[in-house]
Amino acid sequence: MGKKRKHSETEAAENEKKEVMAPERPKRTLFGFKNSSEDKTENDSPLFFRNKEKVLVTCSRRINFRYRHLMLNLVDLLPHSKKDNKVESKESKGEALNELVELRSCSSCLFFECRKGKDLYLWMAKCPSGPSVKFLVNAVHTMEELKLTGNHLKGSRPLLTFSSNFDKSPHWKLLKEMITQIFGTPKDQRKSKPYHDHVFVFSIVDDHIWFRNYQISSGHTGTAQKLDCGDLEKMTLVEIGPRFCLNPIKIFSGSFGGPTLYENPFYVSPNMIRSLEKRQQAGKYAKKVKAKTRKKMHDLENPLEVDEFADMWKE
Numbered sequence: 001m002g003k004k005r006k007h008s009e010t011e012a013a014e015n016e017k018k019e020v021m022a023p024e025r026p027k028r029t030l031f032g033f034k035n036s037s038e039d040k041t042e043n044d045s046p047l048f049f050r051n052k053e054k055v056l057v058t059c060s061r062r063i064n065f066r067y068r069h070l071m072l073n074l075v076d077l078l079p080h081s082k083k084d085n086k087v088e089s090k091e092s093k094g095e096a097l098n099e100l101v102e103l104r105s106c107s108s109c110l111f112f113e114c115r116k117g118k119d120l121y122l123w124m125a126k127c128p129s130g131p132s133v134k135f136l137v138n139a140v141h142t143m144e145e146l147k148l149t150g151n152h153l154k155g156s157r158p159l160l161t162f163s164s165n166f167d168k169s170p171h172w173k174l175l176k177e178m179i180t181q182i183f184g185t186p187k188d189q190r191k192s193k194p195y196h197d198h199v200f201v202f203s204i205v206d207d208h209i210w211f212r213n214y215q216i217s218s219g220h221t222g223t224a225q226k227l228d229c230g231d232l233e234k235m236t237l238v239e240i241g242p243r244f245c246l247n248p249i250k251i252f253s254g255s256f257g258g259p260t261l262y263e264n265p266f267y268v269s270p271n272m273i274r275s276l277e278k279r280q281q282a283g284k285y286a287k288k289v290k291a292k293t294r295k296k297m298h299d300l301e302n303p304l305e306v307d308e309f310a311d312m313w314k315e
Helices: 007-020 065-077 093-103 170-183 270-301
Strands: 027-029 032-034 055-059 081-083 108-115 119-126 132-141 156-162 193-205 208-217 236-239 243-254 257-263
Touching (some): 055 065, 065 132, 093 108, 108 170
Parallel strands (some): 055 081
Antiparallel strands (some): 119 132, 193 208, 208 236, 243 257
């Protein structure tokens, strides 16, 4: 058996190996590499906020093809969104959606609920604590349907613009904040591009929220020609699509339910509108039947006199 090394000899051999080995790699963090623990940046401070917003986009079963295309258009416009399978629209859909949002590591949800194959409702919710809003979606026009000339790069971050009406009432301010959090792409999101080339426009007209999507076009033809930062007069907006209109129905304090914070007093359900149209059509038919009976009664009360020349040519 060989002799054992002394403790001092083993320490010297280890020191020699450390000198030969490559230097240690810096520690990797969420915000990059950190060279030493003494160096502190703004990102390491406890007050630093990092936006990790993720939106789950899903729909109910038996959805119309046009509404499904609208949902896919929104998925393409939001690089921080995640698409999931269809969910059955029952009374317990809120529990299923909250669980699904938690499983997919999301913080918000856009749920397209189609009823009777005609009516589209959009649930916009912050999960799991709320609030949530239920909209009726009208005037739907998808990108495939419009075929507009605008175009923007997929994954680029949008600019959000709101009309001045959003600052008038508390419920509009709440909707503005929710739309900003859900439709605004977080900075440094892994699927997004680090620049802006299109604008989301939200405007209130007749107590409805109208959505438009525009491309920011600089107007120059050559690639070598560029515009200055302050030269905004030469920039134009070209519509891309899609288009839709949101009619707010109710605002709930919880996620997909809970106490009602706001209820739209001017909302009329599509079922009520269809029933009124049927009553109008039924009223037209009833008027025709009454007119026929009145004519028959008039003919019986006022019979025609016998024509003496009626049988003149009958031989």
